[in-house]
Amino acid sequence: MKNLFDPKAAATCTDDLSLRIYTSRLLGRDKTLVLHGGGNTSVKAIDQNAFGEEEEILYVKGSGWDLEKIEAGGFSPVRLPHLKRLAQLPALADPDMVNELVTHMTRAAAPVPSVEAILHATLPYKFVDHTHADAVVTVTNAVGGEARIREIYGDAVVVVPYVMPGFDLARLCAEQFAQQAGPQTIGMVLLNHGIFSFGATARESYERMIDLVGRAEDYLKHHQAWDLNWTVTPSAATPDATTGAAEARPNLALARLRQDIATVAGFPVVMTRQADAQSLSFARRDDVATITQQGPATPDHVIRTKRLPLLGRDVAAYATAYRTYFATHEPLAKERKTMLDAAPRVVLDPELGLCAVGRSAKDAAIVAEIYAHTMDIIARATALGGYRALPAQDIFDVEYWDLEQAKLKKGGKPAVFAGEVALVTGAASGIGKACVDALLARGAAVVGIDLNPAITSLYSRPDYRGLVCDVSSEEQLKSALLSTTDAFGGLDMLVLNAGIFPGGCRVDALKTDEWRKVMQINLDANFVLMREAHPFLKLAPRGGRVAIIGSKNVPAPGPGAAAYSASKAALNQLARVAALEWGADNIRINSLHPNAVFDTGIWTEAVLASRAKHYGLTVDEYKKNNVLKTEVTSRDVAELAAEMCGPLFAKTTGAQVPVDGGNDRVI
Ligand SMILES: [Zn+2]
Missing domain, CATH: 3.40.225.10 (Class II aldolase/adducin N-terminal domain)
Structure with a gap:
């Protein structure tokens, strides 16, 4: 000490x-x-x-x-x-x-x-x-x-x-x-x-x-019960599991497990995975079925971890056992109790390691930390001669103690995206960052990806991960999806925002390389990410959602923006076809078409002033040059994107909504 x-x-x-x-x-x-x-x-x-x-x-x-x-x-x-x-x-x-x-x-x-x-x-x-x-x-x-x-x-x-x-x-x-x-x-x-x-x-x-x-x-x-040996032995079931982190298969298994847990819980959950030496080694111990089924190290952990972890992935069997536990111990309680959800909070799996489950990323992180300590305690007590937790009735009494329940209920009604996971592209600044904010504010766990290294330090909180990712790289996109599911257990919402807008260039002067570059970022990258995300979105407990940041240029292209307009129009068609194809998988895809959003990195004061002057307008007039004479901000676009993933749009797919203050060429 x-x-x-x-x-x-x-x-x-x-x-x-x-x-x-x-x-x-x-x-x-x-x-x-x-x-x-x-x-x-x-x-x-x-x-x-x-x-x-x-x-x-x-x-x-x-x-x-x-x-x-x-x-x-x-x-x-x-x-x-x-x-x-x-x-x-x-x-x-x-x-x-x-x-x-x-x-x-x-x-x-x-x-x-x-x-x-x-x-x-x-x-x-x-x-x-x-x-x-x-x-x-x-x-x-x-x-x-x-x-x-x-x-x-x-x-x-x-x-x-x-x-x-x-x-x-x-x-x-x-x-x-x-x-x-x-x-x-x-x-x-x-x-x-x-x-x-x-x-x-x-x-x-x-x-x-x-x-x-x-x-x-x-x-x-x-008593030789202090130093612990966390050597990872190969798992009998999956000999290659130690290298499994690089493969999609365990991550789909994770998303499936999360879906099963959410179904039993009755609400979406965030699930973090620890595949470190301690977790894998502990989950693969020969005596895991005995030592982990005793109970928590100290009774108040039960409200976070439940009495027992799930071994393996049979969530239904866990739920049945939990109902039996409730039926056995409830009659002995002082007053009548209402059963909590029967879903596990800790999962030990020889292939996946330790999975920790919570209604939010913060809750899941707390569960993971408590159980990391519990593994040490159990392993040391076992080395000392055997781990013996309190009888189940004592643990039940704390789990169902009115005062403990009050602590959990204090949070009130959960946020609209509590337990859900979103991935936002181009998230380091502008509309992308505003989307991260809008989703976090609604309780989602969010992964932001961007080429800009600032993405990693956007926020330091358990419900946010920032990943440096070049969206033009198929490998990097796949790896971002694996990181997302490792961090939070699955993927519910995808916000496709990353895009480039090169300077004005007429068709007759447009270079092939320039055209291809715009297509690669604005179209191909989104296609690849949608395709790779599909199996995960399919497993979203409340159905998958994709929000696509399109452009006013889809219905009303402008001269000098051929590659940009064509890429966004093609993305729009991609979204419509996906909406048709993925409806059966309960995945909704909606697009929003912003215009003239000036509070982003590219629009410096100087650029704004020069563009306004070009049209003979003041900067303020230029910013509000639309039917409603209103300024459209990144936040406006992001709030709409978040709402399109929410219950208001639960019965809408394949929609295109402008967020541009009204455009006379579109209306
Ligand atoms: Zn105490």
């Missing part, structure tokens, strides 16, 4: 809360301690109320906040004496507990306090830190876990048997603490769940966490 505490950085913290933020972020930065909203921290402080009286306040992590990025606003200030009184109650239902927490905060706009707030309140230390450290859950989930924990820590920690988080856990911890704690106590291990440390200062509490987790790591090293 690396101690990241920097006394200089800590010295800049002026009060208890800023120190609390500082060491919380240190914990959050180490993914072997906490992942995505896992873990929580608190500090007990004295505040003045409106009457000038001093009050003891527990600042505890608010639910929905990640320790790594927590700010002052992420801590919920709750009156400490009230929490201590609550801890004396013999029982308190979780919704009532949450009500008590929320109604005793001193800042109305603060987030809902962590459900472990009362537990934090009962521990008699100023700073309290809680993580789900990989090394600790590895030991507690190994055969003989409790004895091993006592062997590692002796009387340095209080050991608490597993109870579901919430009021009952807070009570049990308070009880166990009173019985077991002494002057030597620096932490508390919650079996099958995680670990607490505490201290008089932020530094003491943090360093005790590092020390305690380090001891568990040393124990694993000492």
Whole structure:
């Protein structure tokens, strides 16, 4: 364990809360301690109320906040004496507990306090830190876990048997603490769940966490259960699978798998694939069917990963087993539950590696990261003597816990393209970039391709990938499709935007090379991409969609633009034929014809001024030289392109819609 505490950085913290933020972020930065909203921290402080009286306040992590990025606003200030009184109650239902927490905060706009707030309140230390450290859950989930924990820590920690988080856990911890704690106590291990440390200062509490987790790591090293061998053995089913990434076949298998999962889930999903050494090696272990079917490393992972991963690709069988799991455990729950979707969130396949599924690319990335840690934990616990997760009923209780469900529902209604994947060509600038923005804003995961290397750094977010791609290269287009399906599991929408518009040249002076170049980019590249994308679009859960950025020049060509007008007209015919042919595959193809979109790279102020002057117009008149006297922007075109992929156009294919402010030659 690396101690990241920097006394200089800590010295800049002026009060208890800023120190609390500082060491919380240190914990959050180490993914072997906490992942995505896992873990929580608190500090007990004295505040003045409106009457000038001093009050003891527990600042505890608010639910929905990640320790790594927590700010002052992420801590919920709750009156400490009230929490201590609550801890004396013999029982308190979780919704009532949450009500008590929320109604005793001193800042109305603060987030809902962590459900472990009362537990934090009962521990008699100023700073309290809680993580789900990989090394600790590895030991507690190994055969003989409790004895091993006592062997590692002796009387340095209080050991608490597993109870579901919430009021009952807070009570049990308070009880166990009173019985077991002494002057030597620096932490508390919650079996099958995680670990607490505490201290008089932020530094003491943090360093005790590092020390305690380090001891568990040393124990694993000492028992030859630390270093993992992720050598990829050839898969029996597919001997060539290690080189499979370059082939289309596994990617079609991915898209098919995603379609099956979406069908069971009842909504489209993003699915990321990890075919790294760890994932492939783990998925090909001889004992994979035993070690992966025990349960998650810590119960709160269940809301992200479900209790068990799917082994192989039989989604229907997984769904049947999930329904049986629900039917078995639901009758034993305190109140009636509504079944969640029966689709897997983690898939382990000897050929594909690890596939992680989510309603969004962000969710899928979280699942992938959690399971990468889970694979380490399972492999190490197995090396230590056997991985044993909690009984299924305990996991069910957390999966169907009202408070956990509330966390997931907080997002509200999903965005229109949630779980869907789009590819946009010519996406680094202008209309293409605006299309990326419009699709991201509607919840899609987007791959942007462009010749311009700026495409790779357009955005840094889990739902965006930028790829440098020369659309005139068939190989590069194919490879972009494989990257798209590796990143997000399939392809639902294709926005064909890349194109070139060479300077004015009359037919009698047009060079053959120039003509061919325009045809190659504006026509051939789109044909190749459509053909190669077709098998993926066919597998889109809600049907495939293609939006084609055409041109006003299709219905109304201009002199000096022979190659451009001819290429766009041919593309238009290609789209119409594809609309006829692919309707049976539930793929819709619609075109939009923009004109005079000036907020793109080619139209500099100088070029605009000179063109306007050429027509005897001001720049403003030139920009609005259409029937509606309105300026058409990249965003206008992109919004229409996105809408054409959406439900408004669900019953439309083969359409051509102008977006040009009205053109008297077209109307
Ligand atoms: Zn916890």
